[in-house]
Amino acid sequence: MTDRALVVVRAGALTTVQDRGRPGHAHLGVPRSGALDGPAAALVNRLVGNPPGAAVLETTLNGCALRPRSTVVMAVGGAPSPVRVGGRPVAWGAPVVVPAGQLLEVGTAVLGVRAYVAVSGGLDVEPVLGSRSTDLLSGLGPAPLADGVVLPLGEPPGPHARVDVAPQPRPPAELVLRVTPGPRDDWFTPRAVHDFTSRVYRVSSASNRIGLRTEGPALERARAGELPSEGMVLGAVQVPPDGRPVVFLADHPTTGGYPVIAVVRAADLSAAAQAVPGVPVRFVTVRRR
16 A cells, blocks of 8 residues: 555544535535635645645544654644644644654644645545535535544645745634625515624534524514525525524535525635634625625
């Protein structure tokens, strides 16, 4: 077996392989998937010399531990987390040389939710529909990591970055999401539409890669019943029967019957990926383009 491989010693709460996802397959019922915090994933790739779309690991809350079989360059970004190599602290947000057989440990996130781990050469798992991403909704792509799994690595495309540390956005203390109203805002009372953009919600602990769930004032319907299933897009704010908005993230279903009151601007979704349960959420209306 090639020594261009990475052994998962501790998989953590939820660690998955992610790249830029597989957009363009909604007509087949396939979500786009991909890294929830796309800028963080692209940055750690650049730090180790990979192209921005190379496959990385996305951890959730409590990190993971990995052992390369050959000397590699690795970088950890996204949610600030303690990083150790061979038991010694090393830089977060910077390229680090990890000798063959040494253990790289990503600890529990100090802030935020999801850390990203890039390895020089990228994770060379088998692509499905043009992507190596794990999709929790459809089950496409590699399964979430388990202890003992061995991940093949590609060949490094070039030298790693020469930086001490790369600046990264701080996970939000308050999540402000810019939304375009509709297409089904007319399914809610005027009071509910006003509350949606004037009241404060909070991130629910039930949030996951499929959607960011919220806690807060229930939005009252102006119409009874349900819609026939219609297409859903990334960032759609769907309102289920309990009246609490759900922001669809990368693994969202491609169709749904609950009304969509608004759609979040794509540029704001990376911050949503790092919002811990309890963080205040505000929806701010922006004009249609």
